[in-house]
Amino acid sequence: MNRSRSLWITLLLVWSLLPMIWQLITSFTSSDALVSTGIPFEHRWTLAHYRDLLSGDPPFWRYLLNSTVVGGLTTVLTLLLAVPAAYGLARMSPTRRSTIRITVGAAALFPYVLLFLALLELAREFQLGNSLLAIALPYAGLALPLALLLLISAFEGLPNDLDDAARLEGLGLLDRLRLVLMPLITPAIASTGILIFLFAWNEYPIALTWLSRDDLLTLPVAMARIAGSSIYAVPYGAYAAATVLGSLPLLALVLLCQRQIVAGLTNGAVKG
Amino acid sequence: MLKLSALGKRFGTRWILRDLNLEVQTGECVALLGPSGCGKSTALRLIAGLEQPDEGNIELEGRPLLGIPAERRRIGMVFQSYALFPHLSVRDNLDLGLRIRGMAPADRRERIDAVLNTIQLVNEADRRPQQLSGGQRQRVALGRALLRNPSVYLLDEPMSNLDAQLRDELRPELRRLILQGPQPVLYVTHDQQEAMALANRIAVLRNGRIEQIGTPQELYFKPETEFVAGFVGRPQINWLNQTRDTRVGIRPEHLHPDDNGCRCRVIGREWLGASQLLLLESNAGQLQMLCSADYQPTEHLGVSWSPEDEHHFDPISGQRLNPS
Numbered sequence: 029m030n031r032s033r034s035l036w037i038t039l040l041l042v043w044s045l046l047p048m049i050w051q052l053i054t055s056f057t058s059s060d061a062l063v064s065t066g067i068p069f070e071h072r073w074t075l076a077h078y079r080d081l082l083s084g085d086p087p088f089w090r091y092l093l094n095s096t097v098v099g100g101l102t103t104v105l106t107l108l109l110a111v112p113a114a115y116g117l118a119r120m121s122p123t124r125r126s127t128i129r130i131t132v133g134a135a136a137l138f139p140y141v142l143l144f145l146a147l148l149e150l151a152r153e154f155q156l157g158n159s160l161l162a163i164a165l166p167y168a169g170l171a172l173p174l175a176l177l178l179l180i181s182a183f184e185g186l187p188n189d190l191d192d193a194a195r196l197e198g199l200g201l202l203d204r205l206r207l208v209l210m211p212l213i214t215p216a217i218a219s220t221g222i223l224i225f226l227f228a229w230n231e232y233p234i235a236l237t238w239l240s241r242d243d244l245l246t247l248p249v250a251m252a253r254i255a256g257s258s259i260y261a262v263p264y265g266a267y268a269a270a271t272v273l274g275s276l277p278l279l280a281l282v283l284l285c286q287r288q289i290v291a292g293l294t295n296g297a298v299k300g
Numbered sequence: 301m302l303k304l305s306a307l308g309k310r311f312g313t314r315w316i317l318r319d320l321n322l323e324v325q326t327g328e329c330v331a332l333l334g335p336s337g338c339g340k341s342t343a344l345r346l347i348a349g350l351e352q353p354d355e356g357n358i359e360l361e362g363r364p365l366l367g368i369p370a371e372r373r374r375i376g377m378v379f380q381s382y383a384l385f386p387h388l389s390v391r392d393n394l395d396l397g398l399r400i401r402g403m404a405p406a407d408r409r410e411r412i413d414a415v416l417n418t419i420q421l422v423n424e425a426d427r428r429p430q431q432l433s434g435g436q437r438q439r440v441a442l443g444r445a446l447l448r449n450p451s452v453y454l455l456d457e458p459m460s461n462l463d464a465q466l467r468d469e470l471r472p473e474l475r476r477l478i479l480q481g482p483q484p485v486l487y488v489t490h491d492q493q494e495a496m497a498l499a500n501r502i503a504v505l506r507n508g509r510i511e512q513i514g515t516p517q518e519l520y521f522k523p524e525t526e527f528v529a530g531f532v533g534r535p536q537i538n539w540l541n542q543t544r545d546t547r548v549g550i551r552p553e554h555l556h557p558d559d560n561g562c563r564c565r566v567i568g569r570e571w572l573g574a575s576q577l578l579l580l581e582s583n584a585g586q587l588q589m590l591c592s593a594d595y596q597p598t599e600h601l602g603v604s605w606s607p608e609d610e611h612h613f614d615p616i617s618g619q620r621l622n623p624s
Contacts, residue, residue: 198397212387
């Protein structure tokens with residue numbers, strides 16, 4: 029029983045991690061070795077792909093920084109809007125709440141690619157192009173419905189008595205959110221934040237159309253440029269190295285917040 | 301003094317609470333007694349400011365309360381679920397309200413230590429609520445209400461989540477901590493025994509309206525309506541089915557064996573310790589009789605009662621018919 033379970037877990041891990049390991053190996057393999065099997069094992073390895081990326085113009089870490097700024101800004105902006113809104117919605121009457129939930133759900137399911145032309149027009153009209161701060165606006169708008177849905181459920185899970193008791197202790201709305209309610213739904217806020225950050229990190233069509241200056245590109249756009257930089261060859265090595273570098277911050281973020289989520293779950297026991 | 305006049309609350313078109321008139325004097329404890337869904341908890345939430353009434357007025361110490369937000373009403377409320385903040389230690393639970401009111405740290409510490417002493421949880425100060433027993437949690441909730449130094453206490457079924465033994469232990473605590481203070485206390489419960497034991501006066505609620513307000517003795521000896529007669533007093537009152545134009549009730553403790561009385565057959569026997577409850581079948585219907593523990597009933601026996609112990613009610617309106 030136990031042995032077969034660990035076997036299954038191993039298989040599952042290999043299944044899901046293999047593409048990434050492949051990518052990692054590729055990123056350290058010299059371009060020649062990638063297309064030829066005749067090169068001896070000890071001569072296949074190189075750091076050239078990383079060196080090229082980091083010494084490019086602009087250097088690759090610039091894109092990482094751009095994406096981090098956009099992702100962080102989007103996450104903060106979305107949570108600032110979504111947390112109070114979700115609290116308000118969660119305390120509405122059940123009939124109103126379900127109507128709003130369906131509307132928000134529909135918005136969350138809407139294929140946002142259909143919006144990018146209209147958004148481009150807006151960017152031109154209000155001169156929001158080529159600004160990392162401005163691009164967080166459409167991102168926050170697009171991430172808001174999902175964040176709302178997740179956070180409404182989280183607030184609904186808290187007993188109303190807690191909010192009422194805090195009111196009678198003399199806590200105003202902001203104090204209640206800050207000192208009582210938000211600490212109790214930290215796990216939900218953390219996981220929602222990760223999802224928002226991921227969305228901003230991965231977003232392509234809007235970033236492609238809103239940002240054109242070389243030093244302002246976000247990761248997905250920059251990586252697409254690497255992949256399409258030559259019509260005669262596919263730069264597998266450089267592309268793999270870019271993927272690895274682009275995943276590292278996310279990996280760190282998830283590991284960091286995972287601890288918080290687990291801690292939040294174990295002392296969660298919301299019922300007093 | 302807390303004064304409710306013509307207080308009413310509805311959800312949609314349905315009135316949860318209507319025409320509630322009640323005065324709770326300084327130092328007095330009034331119990332709101334009724335079955336679940338009778339509107340008693342809604343009344344408390346209106347007074348606390350957690351919900352707004354659709355009609356009527358609330359006055360505390362002569363000043364109207366309506367319009368003042370719940371945060372500023374100075375009300376000590378204890379919830380059935382305790383509503384302790386699960387992420388804070390006992391000390392921080394007690395501290396939160398004081399901190400918000402901007403009290404100096406040294407004063408806060410002093411007052412919290414005093415209250416921890418009163419509720420006898422000095423050693424548990426650094427524990428989280430989920431590490432405490434039900435009785436301890438309830439004491440923290442009481443302590444939090446005490447620290448608020450309120451003008452009125454509202455207790456919403458404070459003991460219904462506790463088992464019978466803990467309830468017996470907590471009752472004197474409640475009396476010592478809260479009921480003996482000068483503040484008016486409104487105590488919501490569905491347990492008539494608890495209401496009788498703790499309250500100076502009891503208001504019986506049914507379907508959002510007051511059936512009767514009176515001392516425990518008045519409710520027991522002179523119930524104004526059939527509902528009150530049935531709700532107050534355990535074991536429950538017997539209803540005789542001998543007459544059609546009045547509903548006659550007689551309490552089990554007012555029946556006594558009498559060879560010349562109404563003929564009955566014993567169909568059940570319940571042992572209560574110091575007394576016993578006999579379940580009887582007679583022409584007047586099923587009767588319960590409370591009698592002393594050493595009484596040995598034969599299968600058939602006679603039962604009688606004195607007419608002044610009978611309670612008469614109008615079968616349609618449910619109002620009391622006895623001359624008072």
